[in-house]
Amino acid sequence: MQKELSITTPARVNAPKTEVEIQITxxxxxxxxxxxxxxxxxxxxxxxxxxxxxxxRNEFILKLERVIKKFEADGDTYLNAVQGACGGSCSRGQNGxxxxxxxxxxxxxxxxxxxELQLTDLYxxxxxxxxxxxxxxxxxxxxDNRINAFFEEFTASLGSEK
Numbered sequence: 001m002q003k004e005l006s007i008t009t010p011a012r013v014n015a016p017k018t019e020v021e022i023q024i025t026x027x028x029x030x031x032x033x034x035x036x037x038x039x040x041x042x043x044x045x046x047x048x049x050x051x052x053x054x055x056x057r058n059e060f061i062l063k064l065e066r067v068i069k070k071f072e073a074d075g076d077t078y079l080n081a082v083q084g085a086c087g088g089s090c091s092r093g094q095n096g097x098x099x100x101x102x103x104x105x106x107x108x109x110x111x112x113x114x115x116e117l118q119l120t121d122l123y124x125x126x127x128x129x130x131x132x133x134x135x136x137x138x139x140x141x142x143x144d145n146r147i148n149a150f151f152e153e154f155t156a157s158l159g160s161e162k
Contacts, residue, residue, distance in 0.1 A: 027112045027119040031097060034110070035079045037072065039065045046119070053123040053143060060122070060143070067108055067141045074138075076101035082135070086111060088127030098130055105138040 026045060033041045042061050046052065052060035071079065079099040086094045096111035109128040113121035124143055 025117045027114050030119055031081055034099060035081050037068045037078060039068055052121060063143045067143055070141050071101045074101060074104035074106055076103050078102050082130050084128055084130035086125045086127055087129035098128060105136055106141055107137050108141045
């Protein structure tokens with residue numbers, strides 16, 4: 001005697017279609033490019049008519065490329081982004097990211113200024129803070145060489161006073 005196999009499927013219900021629209025802002029794309037260490041894409045994402053940290057777009061990207069090369073030289077293949085904000089009085093509460101090399105733990109930070117979902121400025125913050133207190137960080141990289149030179153000179157002067 002042979003058994004018959006019978007398969008029943010539930011009737012399809014005509015449920016309304018649900019569409020979810022996900023909007024990715026220009027600032028989110030810029031953050032992802034920096035994390036991926038892809039500065040070439042920034043030429044398409046950053047507005048040529050704007051300045052970033054008081055530099056024309058191309059000059060800002062070239063300076064950022066120099067910093068990315070430092071991360072690469074130290075063995076980093078991507079940058080982790082930790083959200084934070086300015087803790088000083090100059091840009092108090094302005095949101096941004098601490099970018100940390102995946103291998104070196106070297107870092108830089110950028111504040112992201114947005115107006116109506118458009119990125120209007122990017123700049124470094126000397127008083128950047130995150131919610132995490134015990135981050136294991138290496139050397140800080142600066143997009144602005146003048147800041148780097150100032151801190152090196154300042155540190156050297158502290159050492160000579162001892």
